[in-house]
Amino acid sequence: MTDEPRRTRGVQRGPRSTHVIESVRAAALTELDRVGFARLAMDAVARTAGVSRTTVYRRWPTKTALLATVVEPVLQRYDTDPDTGTARGDLIAALALIRANSALPEGRALIAAAGEPDSQAVVRAANDRTIAMLERLLTRAVDRGEITTDVRTVAYLAMQGTVMWPQIRDTPLDDAELERFARVLLP
Incomplete structure (x- = not known):
């Protein structure tokens, strides 16, 4: 021995x-x-x-490292941008993706962890990745001359509105509301 x-x-x-x-x-x-x-x-x-x-x-x-691994497959869905050919169509498709991801167990876990100090780095990275997708598609629309807007602000409002809707309203965000979001954000 x-x-x-x-x-x-x-x-x-x-x-x-x-x-x-x-x-x-x-x-x-x-x-x-x-x-x-x-x-x-x-x-x-x-x-x-x-x-x-x-x-x-x-x-x-750490728990934070585990949370990052748990949510990564959902966040990977934001690496490919919707491309419907129109700014409004792209935005609605992106909002539908955010809505779907938020309803998944991974999305619910991330939303629930948002208030915890130890999870802030993961939550911030997830938010940044989501907003980056929205910024890319909105910037593409600006470059095409289809819209003029404050890309960063619209991206942030779109993401937060979609994620927070069920929390505040206690009802799912339906397709009609996604259309309304797009009309308000891209007049």
Whole structure:
């Protein structure tokens, strides 16, 4: 028997690793839905995922890092811009995407985490990515001469209005309201 400490191989790659990531991601979503970000416990995530605490902490040393991984697939949807051929059509398509993402478990987790100090970096990055998509499509419309507007402000109002509507109104944001948003934001 040796006195040397056991050496691990660090973060693994491959099929088992992919399975672990997806298991932990699903478990984190379950726990976020159950207890929220503030009360999220990495031990509970590990237990729900059927992996060890070490496995979780090796990849995600903090709850914030785990939240970032959980929401990334939803945020990737903002990397491709709607292109319907019109500013209004693009804006409505983008708002529909934001509405859909906000209703997903990942989106709900991000919205719920917004008030927590530890999650601010992830929430800010998610907001920035969402607004960037809106700014790109609005800038494209300005460049085509289709609209003249304060791109940054319209993008921010569009994103916040779409995300916050169900929180404030306690009703889903329907297609007619998306059309109305577009008419107000792009007169």
